[in-house]
Structure formats: C-alpha cells, structure tokens
Amino acid sequence: MKMTKENFIHEFKKRLGERYALDVKDAAPIELYQTLVAVVKSGYSDIWRKTWKSYVKNDQKQVYYFSIEFLPGRLLKSNLLNMGWYDVVEAGLKDMGLDLDQISETEVDMALGNGGLGRLASCFMDSLASEGLPGNGNGIRYKYGLFKQKFVDGYQIELPNEWLTDGNNWSVARTSKAVDVLMGGQVHLHDNGKYYEVTYEGADLIKAVPYDTGIVGYHNDHVNTMRLWDAQIPASEEINYPTIEDRRRVEDLTSVLYPDDSNYEGRILRLKQEYFFTSAGIQSIIRHYKKYDRPLTEISDHIAIHINDTHPAMCVAEFMRILLDEEHLDWDVAWKQTVQTMSYTNHTIMAEALEKWPVDMLATVQPRILQIIEEIDRRYVEELTGKKDEDFIERTRIIKDGMVKMAHLAIIGSHSTNGVAKLHTELLENDVLHDFYELYPERFNNKTNGIAIRRWLQVANPTLSKTIDQTIGTKWRFDSKELHQLAKYDDDQALLEKIGAAKRFNKVRLAKVIKEQTGIEVSPDALFDVQIKRLHAYKRQLLNLLHIVKLYLDLKEDPNSQQVPRVFIFGAKAAPSYHYAKSIIKCINEVANLVNNDPTIEGKLKVVFLENYGVSLAEKIIPAADVSEQISTATKEASGTSNMKLMLNGALTVATLDGANIEIKDYVGDDNIFIFGLTKDEVLAYETNHQYRAADYYENDPVLHRILDAFVDGTIPNIEVEGHEIYDSLLRANDEYFVLRDFAGYVATQERVSQTYLDQAKWNKMCLLNIANAGYFSADDTVEKYATDIWQIKPNVEVQKGAIDDVY
Ligand code: GLS
Incomplete structure (x- = not known):
C-alpha cells in the first residue's frame, strides 16, 4: 500500500x-x-x-468473533x-x-457498544488484522448507536445517536450475501426413518443483510472483515408486512443497541437480536464452508467460533440446528464438532449480568432452538447422573426453574472458557463457576485483556510517540514490548523533562476542549485526575466524589490546606434506566458547580464532567491524564482496559487490587503505582460474614460524617433528592460496595499522590516506568494467545509484517 x-x-x-x-x-x-x-x-x-x-487458497482455519457490541470509534x-x-x-x-x-473531527464515532466489552472487541479486530491472523467480526449494525449524552441542569438526558445520517462510508452492503433468519411460529418434527424433517408454521422470515467493513492490519498488507447484520423484509414476504407497524417490527430488530453495561435487560427484543445475528452469522459461515466441498464432520478443523460474553451463546444451538436439521448429521457427530468449534469468554461475575432467559420467551423467539437447548440439557443431566450428586447437576444444568442459563449453555457447548484477567479467572475457577471448573478443568484458561497500542498511543498521542522514537527507535511500533527499552532511561533527566513536556502539551490540548465544551477554564499546571468509564456503583465514582467534597471542605476551612491544585475530570454514561447511577451524575455536576463557582477556591480545585464520553473523547483525555482512577471494589471489575490505556500514556494509577490492576502493579512495581483498599479476600469475607457496618465509619470518623452530611444539609445545593438517595444507600442500605470502608485509605493514598507530584522529577520517572511496562498489555499479544491456545489459527502465510517500514 x-x-x-x-x-x-x-x-x-x-x-x-x-x-x-x-x-x-x-x-x-x-x-x-x-x-x-x-x-x-x-x-x-x-x-x-x-x-x-488467500484464506481460501491456503485453506486457512479462520476465527469468527461473535459480539453483540463493537466500538471502533473513528x-x-x-x-x-x-x-x-x-x-x-x-x-x-x-x-x-x-x-x-x-x-477527522467530521467523522461520527461508530459507537455500537457500551464500554469495555465492545471496545475490547474492536481492539481485537485491529490486532487480528495486524498479526495477519484470519479473524472476522460478526455483530449487529444498529441504526442507532449508544445514546448521545447531554446534561440539563446537571441531569443526564439521552438523545438518539443517529450515526448513519450521512451514511457510513467505511462499510459495504453485500446484499448478495444475505441470509434468511426464521423466528417465531411453531415447529413440527416428522421422523422419516433417517432423520427428523423440520417444518415451521407461522414463522417470520427476516432477511439478514451483511455490511462489511475492512479492518486494515498494521503495515502488513492484510485486511480482515467485520461483518455487521441489518434486518430487512425479504422481497418475497412484503405482502406479509402490509402496514408501517408491521414493517417496523422487523426493522426495529436492529434499531437500537441496549444501553446497559455489565447488566442485562430481560426484554424479548434483545433476545431476538441475539438470535438474529447469531443465526445470520452461523448460516453464512456454514454456507461458505460448504462451497468448497469439505465435509462437515471436519468443520472444527477449519472454523473457530468465539462467543464474546453470553449474548451470542445461542451459537451453540444454532450450529447444532443446521448440522442436524439441514445437514442431517447424527447428534453425537454434530455435538463433537460444535464443542470443538465454539469457545467462550466470560466478562463479568456481576450476578445481574449473567443472562437467564425464560423458557417461554425463548419458545416465542425460536421454538426449534429451545428444543435443541432442552435436548442438550437432557443429555447433560443424563451423562452426569450417577457420576455427580443431584445438587451438583441441578446447579449446573442449563434449564432450571423455567429459565435458560446462557453461561451454562456456553460452557457446556464449547471447549474453552476464559476470564479476562488473572484475578477474574481465579474467581471464575474457585467461586462463580467452580462446579464447571471441577467438571472440565481443561476447558478453563485466562487471557488477560489487552489494548490496541497503535490507536491509544500512536494515533492519540503523537507527541509522546515521537519522543519515544527519538529515544529507542521505532521498533516498538511493531512490537510494543520494545517499549520496555525505555526503562533504561529512567535517570535521563533530559528525557524525563521531554516526557513532562509531552504531557503538558496534551493537557493544554485538553484544557481547550474543556473550555469549548463546558466554558470552564482549567490550568494545565494543575494535576489532572481522571476517571473515565461507565457510571456504575461498583466502579465507585462516588468514592472519588467524597474525596473531592473533602478537599473542598478542607479548603473552605483553611485556604492553605492543599498544596497541589487539581482538576478532577469525569467521563461516564449511565444506563438510562439506572436511577442510582444517574443520581451520582447529578451530584457530581452539582459539586462541580459549587466548586467551580466559588471564588475562594479559584485555582486550587476544579471539577469537570465532560458530556458524551466515548472513544473519540477518550483519545483526547487519556494522553492528558496525570492520575488514572481505577478504584472499583475488589472482585467486581473483571479486568478494565482504560487502566492500560492510561498507564501507556504516562498516567499514574490510583487503584484497588482488582481486575488487571494487579497485573499492572506486578509489572510496574509497588513504587510506581498507588494501591489502597480492601483485597479480594477481605471483600469476600465481608460478603459471607455480613459483619460490615457502614454506619460505624460515619459515626466514628468525623471527617466522613461531615462529608456525608454535606449531601443532605444543603451544603451541596440542588441535590435534595439525589443527596438523600446517596446518603441512604451508604447508611441505610449499608453501602454495598464498601465505599466508606475504603475511604480513609483512599484519602491517605491521594495525599501520597499529591506529595509525589510536588517532586516532578520523581513523578516523571514513575510515568516513564509506566509507559515502559504498558507494552505488555498489547491486544496483539492477547489475540496471539487466543489464536494459539483456543482457536488454533495461524497467521496468513502471505502476510508481510513490516511491509511498509519507511513511513508510519
Ligand atoms: C466488561 C468488564 O466490566 C470490564 O472489566 C472488562 O475490561 C471488559 C472487557 O473484558 O468487559 N464486562 C462487561 O459486561 N462490560 C465490560 O466492560
């Protein structure tokens, strides 16, 4: 090229x-x-x-990454x-x-995802292509992406995200590759002596039209495909959809992305979406496979299908359906191929995210799929009877109490289940999925998440990238582990100053964005303290807010109490139905109003909540961050990936021992990260012994007492309702995420942060060591591990890594 x-x-x-x-x-x-x-x-x-x-010519095994979310950004x-x-x-x-x-600013973000899960899928797409691996994406082409967030009087308002208004210039509609998806109606089986003939009555026939986007590999003359499906009415069926409402029923299928993260809403439309893109994808894979006259009894040698979280778990049943009903394979032969083809990643242990669908609902969406899942479940129970006790079988079977457990379907129907960070996988094995680990130990493995270093350093932070080039050359642009060469320069004062200068440049750039978006003036000399992620109670934006209120009250009492000026920067969307999260947004905005408009605070403390956080905004915030807030309650954040992006850009992490923070700490060492808070064991102990009493902290800590009172006594204006709600969640509802328990440790750690910031030479050295170690979190390496351990795919033999090495 x-x-x-x-x-x-x-x-x-x-x-x-x-x-x-x-x-x-x-x-x-x-x-x-x-x-x-x-x-x-x-x-x-x-x-x-x-x-x-070349895939076809070389008969290369390919992976298809099924994900209900992709978040490529621009x-x-x-x-x-x-x-x-x-x-x-x-x-x-x-x-x-x-x-x-x-x-570039003209491009509308392709925001077909909520947060980390969808962004990971896109980082993986980039890495698969860049590693020359045969990897394809399979998802939904939502007409409306994740909602546009606005603040009105401090409240979050959601507006539709019409990202297709000017068309999408990257994708190509491939109408000729459309497939028909059958949904609803009734199914009849007729045993003809050789196999069951399957007929459907009253089912809807929906045309799934693929839109393909080229995913360009890094300097290797290799372009993969991300295929997103759109629901349309087949020409032959138009007569069956005479009214606008009828048509809308079909078109609505791929209309909106469900705006929940780490949570699921048990609505039938969502289940239909899951079946729609699963069926369309599997049908097109098998159709393509058959084109070259290869036996279906060997399909798992040629195809790998990845189930990204449970949303595409119906892949297992749909694959079985085609092998049984359309290809007439025996159950056992079909099942062996299915298990060997499928693999599954779990992305959270939060109970509310583990999908369970009512049997009745599944029956209305696709009755044949339900029948197949029932048969998988029946055989699972039969196989374990006599080998495992009844409790075990009841706990692990797929259908229980009228509900279909999608994680169980994915685990039983695949050969690999992985978590996304060491701690997370450990929790899956020892706790959440322990029964399955006992049953299939060989299926469990860890694959710590990674990020597209290219986007998050080379594209987002050209200034720092050039400084790195001047120091260690450009090899790191191909192999990010080379960034570790930087560690040798940790006493090179000139370099440390350049790192500081690159940060300042990016802070000036962000200060401009802040001024344009909010009208707030912030000084690039202040410490930029950043928390950017979905708004969720377990992520504890509230802990951050309590600390801000403390700093404010301290400054009111003693204007000289704070030595390091700080700008607290938030970016976060709350699910529209997540009331509590929206109350926290309102409170942050009101604290921001109070602090930013208080002349006695001028220059010492600012709070900025940027609207409509997404990939493009992240590209501006991350390079400018001094501090990265990764303060979830231990055990709750499966991995996190913004933690990796921020360290890569030289932010220092304030963190609990949760998710991938632990691995970040192991790489950078205890001296280059700020750790505080309950550990996994302490959290699990509290959750089992129920001895936590949040009110003790309120009663015994006058500082905390004063801060919480500020939420209900008018100190923070305009939060009469929300302030009480938060106060009650901490004291009456006993603080589910141990915010008060971790508060003192957090404050002490933040004081250490400030002290360290006063010594800029030391600070820059810590930044350098964070950048040097961030290369270990490259999605290139992560997908290579998936490729070798799980999918058994190899790079395209025709790929030329570094094909274009004269320019970047
Ligand atoms: C998530 C987790 O919450 C994140 O910790 C994780 O980094 C991400 C990708 O593995 O997946 N799970 C989820 O449902 N949304 C996420 O962002």
Whole structure:
C-alpha cells in the first residue's frame, strides 16, 4: 500500500471533482471527509480482496468473533496509520490548505457498544488484522448507536445517536450475501426413518443483510472483515408486512443497541437480536464452508467460533440446528464438532449480568432452538447422573426453574472458557463457576485483556510517540514490548523533562476542549485526575466524589490546606434506566458547580464532567491524564482496559487490587503505582460474614460524617433528592460496595499522590516506568494467545509484517 504525496493530492482532487464537482477550496468538511474516505478505501480494497482469497487458497482455519457490541470509534486516522499513509496524507492535505485533524473531527464515532466489552472487541479486530491472523467480526449494525449524552441542569438526558445520517462510508452492503433468519411460529418434527424433517408454521422470515467493513492490519498488507447484520423484509414476504407497524417490527430488530453495561435487560427484543445475528452469522459461515466441498464432520478443523460474553451463546444451538436439521448429521457427530468449534469468554461475575432467559420467551423467539437447548440439557443431566450428586447437576444444568442459563449453555457447548484477567479467572475457577471448573478443568484458561497500542498511543498521542522514537527507535511500533527499552532511561533527566513536556502539551490540548465544551477554564499546571468509564456503583465514582467534597471542605476551612491544585475530570454514561447511577451524575455536576463557582477556591480545585464520553473523547483525555482512577471494589471489575490505556500514556494509577490492576502493579512495581483498599479476600469475607457496618465509619470518623452530611444539609445545593438517595444507600442500605470502608485509605493514598507530584522529577520517572511496562498489555499479544491456545489459527502465510517500514 504505497502512496506518495503527489499521487495522493492528485487522487484526492480527482475524486472530489468526480464526486461533488468541487474544488478543494469550495468543499465543505463533510465533502472533504467523504472524499478522503473514498481515497483510503480504494487504497486497501484490492488487498482486502486478496486477503480473503488467500484464506481460501491456503485453506486457512479462520476465527469468527461473535459480539453483540463493537466500538471502533473513528476509523480514518487509524486506517491511515495502519496503511502507512498517515504522514503522506497529512502533508498532502496541508499542501492543499487542509488539516487532517479537522477533517477527522467530521467523522461520527461508530459507537455500537457500551464500554469495555465492545471496545475490547474492536481492539481485537485491529490486532487480528495486524498479526495477519484470519479473524472476522460478526455483530449487529444498529441504526442507532449508544445514546448521545447531554446534561440539563446537571441531569443526564439521552438523545438518539443517529450515526448513519450521512451514511457510513467505511462499510459495504453485500446484499448478495444475505441470509434468511426464521423466528417465531411453531415447529413440527416428522421422523422419516433417517432423520427428523423440520417444518415451521407461522414463522417470520427476516432477511439478514451483511455490511462489511475492512479492518486494515498494521503495515502488513492484510485486511480482515467485520461483518455487521441489518434486518430487512425479504422481497418475497412484503405482502406479509402490509402496514408501517408491521414493517417496523422487523426493522426495529436492529434499531437500537441496549444501553446497559455489565447488566442485562430481560426484554424479548434483545433476545431476538441475539438470535438474529447469531443465526445470520452461523448460516453464512456454514454456507461458505460448504462451497468448497469439505465435509462437515471436519468443520472444527477449519472454523473457530468465539462467543464474546453470553449474548451470542445461542451459537451453540444454532450450529447444532443446521448440522442436524439441514445437514442431517447424527447428534453425537454434530455435538463433537460444535464443542470443538465454539469457545467462550466470560466478562463479568456481576450476578445481574449473567443472562437467564425464560423458557417461554425463548419458545416465542425460536421454538426449534429451545428444543435443541432442552435436548442438550437432557443429555447433560443424563451423562452426569450417577457420576455427580443431584445438587451438583441441578446447579449446573442449563434449564432450571423455567429459565435458560446462557453461561451454562456456553460452557457446556464449547471447549474453552476464559476470564479476562488473572484475578477474574481465579474467581471464575474457585467461586462463580467452580462446579464447571471441577467438571472440565481443561476447558478453563485466562487471557488477560489487552489494548490496541497503535490507536491509544500512536494515533492519540503523537507527541509522546515521537519522543519515544527519538529515544529507542521505532521498533516498538511493531512490537510494543520494545517499549520496555525505555526503562533504561529512567535517570535521563533530559528525557524525563521531554516526557513532562509531552504531557503538558496534551493537557493544554485538553484544557481547550474543556473550555469549548463546558466554558470552564482549567490550568494545565494543575494535576489532572481522571476517571473515565461507565457510571456504575461498583466502579465507585462516588468514592472519588467524597474525596473531592473533602478537599473542598478542607479548603473552605483553611485556604492553605492543599498544596497541589487539581482538576478532577469525569467521563461516564449511565444506563438510562439506572436511577442510582444517574443520581451520582447529578451530584457530581452539582459539586462541580459549587466548586467551580466559588471564588475562594479559584485555582486550587476544579471539577469537570465532560458530556458524551466515548472513544473519540477518550483519545483526547487519556494522553492528558496525570492520575488514572481505577478504584472499583475488589472482585467486581473483571479486568478494565482504560487502566492500560492510561498507564501507556504516562498516567499514574490510583487503584484497588482488582481486575488487571494487579497485573499492572506486578509489572510496574509497588513504587510506581498507588494501591489502597480492601483485597479480594477481605471483600469476600465481608460478603459471607455480613459483619460490615457502614454506619460505624460515619459515626466514628468525623471527617466522613461531615462529608456525608454535606449531601443532605444543603451544603451541596440542588441535590435534595439525589443527596438523600446517596446518603441512604451508604447508611441505610449499608453501602454495598464498601465505599466508606475504603475511604480513609483512599484519602491517605491521594495525599501520597499529591506529595509525589510536588517532586516532578520523581513523578516523571514513575510515568516513564509506566509507559515502559504498558507494552505488555498489547491486544496483539492477547489475540496471539487466543489464536494459539483456543482457536488454533495461524497467521496468513502471505502476510508481510513490516511491509511498509519507511513511513508510519
Ligand atoms: C466488561 C468488564 O466490566 C470490564 O472489566 C472488562 O475490561 C471488559 C472487557 O473484558 O468487559 N464486562 C462487561 O459486561 N462490560 C465490560 O466492560
């Protein structure tokens, strides 16, 4: 994928003329953006085709990553980077009087996910392509992405995210590859002596149309596919959908992304979405597999299917359905292939996230799938009877008390179950899924999450990236473990100052965004303390807020009490139905109002809650962060990935021993991270012995007493209702996430943070060591481990790693 500046300029002008009959100077930003996308797409389309063909030619085993969420964000810069075109295009645009940053801002984020789970899927897509691995995404093309968040009087308001208004320029509709998905109705089986003939009565026939997006690998002439499905009415069925409401019933299927994270809403539309994209994906995989006359009894040697969290767990039953009903394989043969093909990742141990669907609901969505799940369950019970006690069988079977447990289906129907960080996998094995671990120890494994270092350092933080290049060369851009070379320079004062200068540059950039978005002036000399993630009680934004209120009250009492000025920066969306989380948003916003408008506090403390947190905003906040808040209650955050992105950009982590924080600590060492709070064992002990009494902390700690009172006595204005709600959740409901228990430790740790910040040389050295160790959290390495241990796939033999090494 070579490109020169001159060729680019020529190509760009030509396309702008063809497409819009315009000169550069007359084109609007959207026209410039769309033209640029067209040039970029034409640059990789040939390689995209060749990549696919080479899989077929070399009969390569491929993985299909089924995920109900993908969160790619913007694709323009990351594609340019991966193609090796970034510098050339930036320079070419500049020659035409245009600015790449500005054009890129025109792109609407592709926000088809809620948070970490969907973003991980997209980081994996990038890494699969960059490692030259045959990996495809399979998901839903929602018409509305994750809602747009606005604050009105401090309250979160949700607006629809119409990301397709100007069309999506990256995807290609492949109508010719559409498949039919059957839903609802009744199913009849007829034994013809050889197999069961299956007929459906009164079922809806829905046309699933794939939209494919090329996923460009990093400098390796390799482009994979992310396939997202749209629901449409088949031409042959139009007569059956005469009214607008009828049509909407079908179109609504892929209309909205459910805006819940680590939680599930038991609504039938969601279950339909799950079956829809699962069935469409599996059908197209098997159809393609059969095209080359390979026996289905060997399909698991050629295909791996990954179930990302339980949402696509029906893959197990749908795969069985096709092998049984359409291909007439025997149950045992089909089952062996299914188990060997499927693998599953668990992403949370939160009980509310473990999907259970009522049998009746599944019967209305797809009765045949229910029958197959019932048969899997029956055989599971039969096989264990006499080998395991009845309690064990009842605890682990798939259908119990009229509910279908999707995690059980995924575990029983696959050969691999993995957690996403060491602690998380340990909890799965020893606690949450212990029975299954006892039954199938060989199926369990850990795969700690990773991130796309390219997007989160090279694209988001060019200033720091250049400093790194000047110090250790550019090898790290291909193998991020090379970042560890930086550790040798931890006493190089000139480098430490450059790291500090890069941070300051990014803080100035963020300060501008803050001013534009909120009108609040913040000083880049203050410490930027950042908590960016979904708003959830277990993530404990509230603990952060209590600390802010403490600093405020201290300053009111003694204006000289604080030596280090701080800007607290939040970014977080709450699920629209998550009342408590929305109350916390309101309280943060009101504390921000109070603090930011108090002239006696001027310059010492600022609180900023940026609206509509998402991938693109993260790219601006993360490079500017000094402190990364990773303060969930131990055991609750399966892994976290913003913790990795922030350390990579030189933020120091304030953390509990939860999720991947533990592995971060192990890499950077105790001296380069700020750890506090209850440990896993202490949390589990409290949860079993019920000896925690939150009120003790309120009663015995005057500081905490004063802070909590501020929520209900008018000190913080405009939160009469929400303040009481929070106060009650801590004291009456006994503080489910041990906020008060961890408060003193958190405050003491934050004091250590401030003390350390006063010594900038020491601080910068710690930053450097964090950057140096972040390369171990690359999604490239994570997907390589999945590839070897779980999927048994190998890189495309035709991939040329480093194919373009002259530019980046
Ligand atoms: C999540 C977890 O909550 C995160 O800790 C984890 O990093 C992420 C990716 O594995 O998955 N699970 C979930 O339902 N949403 C998440 O972000």
